[in-house]
Amino acid sequence: MQVSHPVYDVVVVGGGINGVGVAVDAVGRGLSVFLCEKDDLASHTSSASSKLIHGGLRYLEHKEFRLVHEALVEREILLAKAPHIIRPLRFIMPHQPHLRPAWLIRTGLFFYDHLGKREKLAGSNHITFDAATSPLKAEITQGFEYSDCTVDDARLVVLNAIQARERGAHIATQTRCTSAYRENGLWVVHLENMQGSYTVQAKALVNAAGPWVAQFIQQNLKQKSPYGLRLVQGSHIIVPRIYDGDKAFILQNDDQRIVFAIPYLDQYTLIGTTDHEYQGDLNKVAITQPEMDYLLDVYNDHFKHQLAPQDILYTYSGVRSLCDDESDNPSAITRDYTLALAQEQGAPLLSIFGGKLTTYRKLAESAMTHLQPFFPTMKKPWTEKALLPGAENLVSVELLIQQIVQAVQDVSFELASRWAHAYGSRVWGFLNGVSISDELGGGVGHGLFAKEVDYLVDQEWARTSQDILWRRTKLGFQFSTDEIQLLDQYLLKLLIKRSQDTAA
Ligand SMILES: Cc1cc2nc3c(=O)[nH]c(=O)nc-3n(C[C@H](O)[C@H](O)[C@H](O)COP(=O)(O)OP(=O)(O)OC[C@H]3O[C@@H](n4cnc5c(N)ncnc54)[C@H](O)[C@@H]3O)c2cc1C
Structure with a gap:
């Protein structure tokens, strides 16, 4: 045949x-x-990143002006395309005079402010820290602030x-x-x-x-x-939220690398990343003990509140596939x-x-x-102004949260906010016509409702509890082993039903 x-x-x-x-x-x-x-x-x-839409301030030092310019322009374009999953974020850079002189940082930030089109994001400025309220060690008295964005990468x-x-x-x-x-x-x-x-x-x-x-x-x-390829591992640790406020920190280390401490999901702080040549199995990338020690050391060098290994709640690692430019140092590879x-x-x-x-x-x-x-008949570029799913008809995420709270009785502000940020206006795809949160099909746990799970399976290719808990939502931190098992059982039944529906 x-x-x-x-x-x-x-x-x-x-x-x-x-x-x-x-x-x-x-x-x-x-x-x-x-x-x-x-x-x-x-x-x-793509789910193991630092979750930043950023120009990459440190690449200026490596004279990557093309890349930084393009990335800075993209920040505002992507912010407009997907304002529900991308948010502006202010970064505080503590100044350590023995690492980089203030004039160098000022010059870098001047370029960073002006290399790309910047309409929505605020520019940089110099700051002094109040010893009583600053989370940083007393000897760190000055620094700089600038803007970038954070994104839900997955x-x-x-x-x-x-x-x-x-x-x-x-x-x-x-x-x-x-x-x-x-x-x-x-x-x-x-x-x-x-x-x-x-x-x-x-x-x-x-x-x-x-x-x-x-x-x-x-x-x-x-x-x-x-081309030759350099595989460079980068890892992050997640710890309970370690300072108040919604700003991130960019910490300069004495090896000339930088490490971010970023507020994450309200309750946590994300600290990363590292840069190590990687030779292991690409399907099983995991943080190493020296990487954990390194991240804790850089953090502890800067903050009053000291972290210990037992404070680490979760870690993740990814591998950058970089074009080999023969740099000796993994963090300097383009x-x-x-x-x-x-x-x-x-x-x-x-x-x-x-x-x-x-x-x-x-x-x-x-x-x-x-x-x-x-493909000579190929149409022209079109993605710059095209909104990503969920950004259509989205006046603002804050307004959408209010609308969800009004439409779904008993829903908490936290849940409405999670839904609005994850799905934007597409949230009505599974909240349609529902007015009482209990009617959503029964809670699977921690604000994850059956209707949402069904939507993720039917519309977003989710198949396993991992897909749902770590990539489509970020509820993985809250689920116990038993709850994950319940979710897996629910998914198994749903997938069997869906395949029977397709066969019928
Ligand atoms: C630690 C770290 C932090 C980062 N932070 C940032 C950041 O904050 N901001 C930023 O802009 N960038 C960041 N990056 C860079 C960014 O994450 C990567 O450039 C990007 O995710 C790479 O995407 P990709 O599609 O090339 O690779 P991947 O996301 O790895 O996708 C490749 C896919 O191909 C699939 N695949 C492979 N072989 C096959 C096959 N034979 N058949 C079918 N499928 C196959 C794999 O399963 C995989 O899912 C970071 C990277 C790392 C490692």
Whole structure:
């Protein structure tokens, strides 16, 4: 029997921020798109970040002016595209005169204020600390303040994937690309999921496999990687909230690195990150003891309140896939992205090296520029002004919180706020017509309602409790093992029901 394999314009391998960014841009320009992700969306580097949409102040020191300029411009663009998941954040930089002179920091901040378009975010200023109220040690008396933004990184990925799907892209999670080869001017792409294996064809293949980018070229495509790759591990620790206020700190360390302490989910402080060459299993990246000690030391050098290892509630680690620029020092390797186009028999392969969450949209536009000669009828760039799902009809997140509180009787402000920030105006997708919180299908626990879980499964590709608790929501901190088991049982029943519905 002849098996027909659908032909797409573009197949994207990888459902991190870069893969979904390319998918959404391509489909919006009129191309047919298929994206495969071997695990859950954002289950690797794109959910292990410092969760900042930032210019990257420290990259100025490495003279990465192109990258910083692009990232600074993107801050305001992304803030407008997704104000529910991206928020302005003020950063305090304690001044340590023996590390960097004040004039150098002032100059850096001047550039930071002016290199990109800045309309919504406040500029930088000098500050003095009041010894009685400052959380910093008494000897730190002065510093600087500037603006960047914080983002829910995993949700940024999911929202782009939703937008791609709504414009016609096929998004296949839990689906691995096992191999691909060129035949008659097309890519033949082999895929594998729980149900078995299948094949699709593509006019162009985009390799957005993140840390696996070079491995994918060598092992799955049996070709030579055009660039060397440096895999650099970065880890974070999460501790109970250690200071009042909603500002973040950027701490300069005497190894010339910086470490952030960022308010996280109201009750916590996120501290990171590290930079270490990584050689282990990319599927099992975990913080090491020296990394924990390093982060605690940098924090303890600055703050009055001292942290001990037992204060660490949770840790996470990710691997940056950086284009090898032969720097000796992992933290000095460029964070800019490089796109490599390989073209034989008319079927292009575009591989993505490096990148940042902040610059994913520009990276996708650049990917489209590379692919344009193969798709001459491709439409113009469109993503700059396009709102991400949930930002439509969103006057402000504060107003949405009020509307939820009015519409859903008995709902707490905290829950309404979590919903508004996670889903924006899409929250009505599962709150529609419901007026009493108890009617939402019974609490699964800690403000997670069955209706929300159903929505996450039906609309956001969630399959496991991990997907829901750590990436779609950030409720994982609150769930006990028993509660996770209950959620898993609920999910199992729901997924069986959904597959029966599909088969019927
Ligand atoms: C510690 C740390 C902190 C960071 N902080 C920030 C920050 O604050 N701000 C910022 O802008 N950037 C930050 N970054 C950078 C940013 O997180 C990354 O640049 C970005 O997430 C990379 O996305 P990606 O899509 O390339 O990779 P990934 O998110 O890793 O996605 C690649 C995907 O490809 C999939 N895949 C691989 N092989 C296959 C296959 N054969 N078939 C199917 N799927 C496959 C993987 O499962 C994976 O999900 C940070 C990075 C790290 C490590």
